Amino acid sequence: MSTETRSASTELKGSIELTAAMILSGTLGIFVVESGASPFNVVFFRCLFGAVALGLYCLVRGFFKNHGFTPKKVGLAALGGVFIVFNWAFLFESYESTSITVATVVYHTQPFYVMLLGAVLFRDKITATKLGWLVVAFAGLVLVAGVSLSDFQDGDKSGYLAGLGLALLAAVFYALSTVITKRVTGVKPHLVALIQVVLGIPLLAPFAAFGEMGGMGADWGWLIGLGLIHTCLMYVLMYSSYQKLPTAKIAVLAFVYPAVAMLCDWAVYGHSITLLQALGIPLIVGASLGVNLGWTFGPRRAAAEPAADKPAAGAADKAADSASSSAPLPSGARTTAGTTDAADKITIGESR
Template sequence: MKGWAVGKMALAMMIFGSVGFFSEQTGIPAIELVFVRCLCAMVFLGGLWYATGKYKEEKWQRRSVMQIILCGFFLIGNWVFLFTAFGEEGASITIVTSIYHLAPVIALVLGSIVFKEKLSIFSFLAMVACLVGTILIAGEGSSISVDSLLASGIGFAFLAAICYALLMVGGKGIQGVSTYAVTFIQTSIGVVMLLPFADFDAFIGLTMTNWIYIIATGLIHTGIVYVLFFDSLRELPTSISSALVFLNPVTAILSDVFLIGFLPTWLQVAGIALIFIGMVCTFVKPRPRTIVQEKAS
């Protein structure tokens, strides 16, 4: 039923939109939080993969396996940079989330380079809007430098967006493998990657509230959200799923404003609006008539 699928997708996006607020309440650094997230997702989704019997239906291909592994590194980099951005002193969830959602536009640019995809007028407008929006957001300080951008979370958010874009581009063409298998492999890679760097002393002295937010970030924001997202994605047309994706940043911004008390300046509001406009432009496809005319010319 499409209505049920819409509800699951909407719930998944709203839950994930609160991940920035939850991460700030955990009381642990980014690497340790991502490690817990990978561990919880590996166990939870791996258990579902086995329980549903999907592991029996997998059709392993060398190319797909290599893509999954490569994308696993991009996924972990994406999470580490994103949570690092949230954890920077003075960084706001609103600004970090807005910069992070440059990923579709970056993916467009990468796609045009790697796959020789032609950029439409809407794609060009998306890049211009997002570029201007980023300048407005980053230019709020008295000076712009690498140190100031990293301290504000903008630099790390941009690195997270690049990793996310690489994940989107690198994941194209994966066939014969279920989403459970993909996520299980990638989060397993994350556990192995981050184990040598995780400082388990960071978990000492945490309150019960901290632990609730940590477990919620691992089980709910990763395990349950992934199940809701992938189960609904296959039932919905691209137009609806693309529109529902906007609930993610909207929820993040609302939680930042009403729960944390962040108030962006007018220039930052304009920059955020331009990035959202850029996101909209990435979802607009040219009409068939336009494509025919381009081929004819």
């Protein structure tokens, strides 16, 4: 088998893995709603069952050997976990006040909060192009939200507005986890995720209403599924796919998740959106891809001619290396510098 054939086969396998993971992500809302449990109870048991399954997977794969953790890295992973587990709770709460569709689309404004937090906390430069995409995303958010100024004075809309606020807060918490966990380098992403779900157990215990769990019967299956399917299995598929795929394909396939979530919300619960709200979705999707893939609004400037005393090929190689090292990963994917294994270069603050 030639190198090109092997590469194409590997990329195809990665595409299948990531598509499967995003399809699973899209069904998460159904598991949350059908369980009938309160959002904090759902997240608590997702962490519990997810920790057991993911811990066993890491044990079987031998990830605990030469794990690469230091006290600082453990602390950063744990701090990121605080934001991740509360991000889940706020997102699940927003399902009840809005819908799975609206909450999911609003939640996908995460990349822009990551960008803004990077500028505030680490003085990352926000270019005019990125600012332009931020404006586009905000316009899409306004359309998807489907609210006007008069709605803020309407008491009947208070629950819906609160749900939108929770979805936005969940996105901000996800962004905070992203910028924190990005500093955890040289560690298997599975182990970072394991620390976060293990932390969620004692962290959410005071908020969980265990008295409400009696008589759930078969509904326990939905909660177990969230831990085994939407945490362990989905993590494994995503981490495996990121080793095999270029950034551009990851960015595009990531939007299978909201598409499937919208389809499930319509098929199972009959929730649909208005034409005006539908117009906002491509704005958010396009703006997110624009930021992640470095799209510009106008033609790119022509590349500078290589210096006369340097070979053109060398200049081209240098430019390619620079582009690959600065290319941003899509929402949910975070580079971890200082590792040699491609799998170690990706960590997920699993938001779904």
